[in-house]
Amino acid sequence: HRAAGLHLKHGDEFSIVNEKSMFLFSQIKEAASMAAIESALATLGLNTAQIDGVFSILAGILHLSNIVFVEEENSEGTAAKIDSDSILHLKYAAECWGLEPHIIRNLLSKREVTTRGESYLVQYTPMEANFARDATCKSVYESLFSYIVKSVNRSLATAAGGSSANPTIDLSSAYFIGVLDIFGFENFTHNSFEQLLINYANEALQNTFNEQLFEKELQLFREENIDFSVSDCPTNKACVNLIAGRNNSIFKTLDSVSRQPKPSDERFCEELHKAYSLDKHFLGVHRKDMRSKFCIKHYAGDVTYNISSTSSATTSNSGTSGWISKNNDSVPDALVYLFTESKLPQFKALNGLNQSSTSVDLNSAANNIPARRKSVMMRPTIVAIFSKSMDDLNALLLSTSCQFVRCIKPNEAMLPGEFNNCYVMEQIRSLGILQACEVLKVSLPTRVSYATLKASLADVIKKVQHLFTGDSEVVLIACLLRAFSISPELYRLGRTMVFFRPGQLARLENILHHNSSNGGANGKEQANSDLIKAIEQS
Structure with a gap:
């Protein structure tokens, strides 16, 4: 019933997903999965x-992703126009988000440019409209994800005795258990912007592993x-x-x-080869490829990254996605206006939850496009946002006691029953x-300071201190x-603490x-007396 109300039928209707990853509501198994999700929420x-609002927002993302733009010639030149076959998806997206269709149409068709204090509207080309559409989908999804995470934190804080009115959990002062399941290292025939981000995340987390296990x-x-x-401890800080x-x-x-x-991907690639040709982790490529490829020596292997897009990456619905375009894939300024104008409370609640969105004044301009502040700060790029996220994550990990699970693939083809020793x-x-393994040979995981031992006894x-006059604390x-019969x-005895084996x-x-394990004053006195004798004999 919910699927029909949100105008959803089958996953293969939507370009942003495929039939294998979309919930098919008509199937009993998927209906049970949906029931489990609803129960969890x-x-x-x-x-x-x-x-209902959460699912409505998701449905709106699906419909928005299906909007296709075509070229339209007007007095200003070539502009983007929503294809007639996509009008229904525009209507459904607006309905799911509690908006009027023209608000979304304006968001995806034009932007405001401010030059020397003067503002004017510039119409998107079809490719620019595609970028605006995709950025909006990603931003709304990210905001919804943050909304769910905040709900989880609110639930945990309340369950732990906190206040539901003030659910913020300060991880710097709270006890918590976190599980981080990361995407694996990627090295394909064609590696692009996304692979560099993923592999950087793996490099950064490998560096955290090195610091946690080796350096500290x-x-x-x-x-x-x-x-x-x-032997020399591994380090990938340079990479x-x-x-x-x-x-x-x-x-x-x-x-x-x-x-x-007028930035270009080719110029970016040329700048890389000029700046980092002497870096041992920046490997050379053939001279003819210096405008289209670069290679990095990662901890897990060498990866060649392609600057130029493949033909398969270019479609009528997405346009060419180069590195510059992907890095500048920022949220349209007027996105905040969508949140504030929505009649759906859950969609309104997403306002301010996206770290890549920018704050804008909400004074309505022509065609419901809000005006920018005159002093607009430079908007963060995708790599800037990603780097900040990884820095925050690593800082959090380094503040905890991490346990690592390393997964090893038995063979490159991922076939069962095949074990490739070299691989x-x-x-x-x-x-x-x-x-x-060399560090773990020492294997002294349990530690206690001498001061703690002496304070507990x-x-x-x-009563025995006089026996050790002139001797070191060790x-x-x-x-x-030895008095406790520990071999x-x-x-191992260190300078200020004892290291125990597993x-x-x-x-x-x-x-x-x-003292507390021996009941009563008499029991405590007898236990101390026996311990003193054992120390004297030692």
Whole structure:
């Protein structure tokens, strides 16, 4: 019933999805899946109207993605016009979002340009209208995703005793468990802008893995004078900096070229070869390809990126998508106007949830296009937004204690029952697993400071302290552990803390709760007396 009300039938009707990824509401299995999703949304605290609003917004995205533009000649030249076969999708998109069709039509057909304090309207070409349509779809979907995440946080905060009126969870001060399932490294025959973003994310997270597992661990061992032997620790910081460094990087070059008058993908590629030809992670290509390709030596392998679009990437509904165009794939200024004018409460609630949208004045101009502020800040590009997201994610990961699950493909063709030794070993080396195993040989996961041990046994320490006059603190701690019958093979003594091998957490807990685990004053006194004798014998 909901599908019919939203004018949805089959997934193969919509260009943004295919029949394999679209919910087919007529099938019982998919209906059960939809029921599970609705139940989950209800658990998050969304009422029936809000749930209906979520699906209505999604349906609007589907309909909007089906709008096709054709060329129309007018007094200003070539302009974009919505194809007659798409008018129904325009009507349905507006209906799903609680808007009048002409508001969406104006958003996708023209933009306001401000020059020297004067504003005027410029009509989109069909290609520009395609970009505006796609950017709007992505922005609304991103905002809806943020809306769902906020609902999850609100539900968790309330369940944890927080206030539903103030559901913000401060991850810097709250206990939380996070699961990050990332997209894998990609290396295809034709690698474009999207592959660079995905592979940069993998590079950045691999760098986090290196810092968590190697750098911090080995630095601690050095500071604590724990002997260890490990080969050179893997590092991919140089590659991360090449792609997204703050000063000179591929992303910075792309942004710089994107802001030039009449930017081109070929110019961007030429600038890369001029700037980074001496970088060991920027590999050379054939001279004839220097305007269309560049190659990066990633931790997982060498990847050649193509600047020029393939013929398959160019369609009548999407236009040619080059790197400059994709990087400048920014949200139309008037998108905020859609949110504020909507009669659908859930669509209104999306306003301000998209990090790539810009704030604009809502004073209506001709044809309902809002005027820009005169002092408009430069809008962030896609790579700028993506880099900021990765920086925030890495900062969060580095503030936590991470556990890593590394997935190894048994063969390149992903066939069952086939194990390619060379292919597997190449992955093991590139992921730093061999070096990780060397670090894990030391394997001292449980640590406690000498100060904590002494504080938990303060009464005992006072009575035996005189026995260790002139001795280092390490001698006292060693005798204390021996009194608890812990073999020296099960721990290592550092400068300020004890490092226990795996499986010794229970013994450590027994030490730290020695006083509280012996019931009554008499029991505590007897336990301390026995411990003092054991220390004296040590």
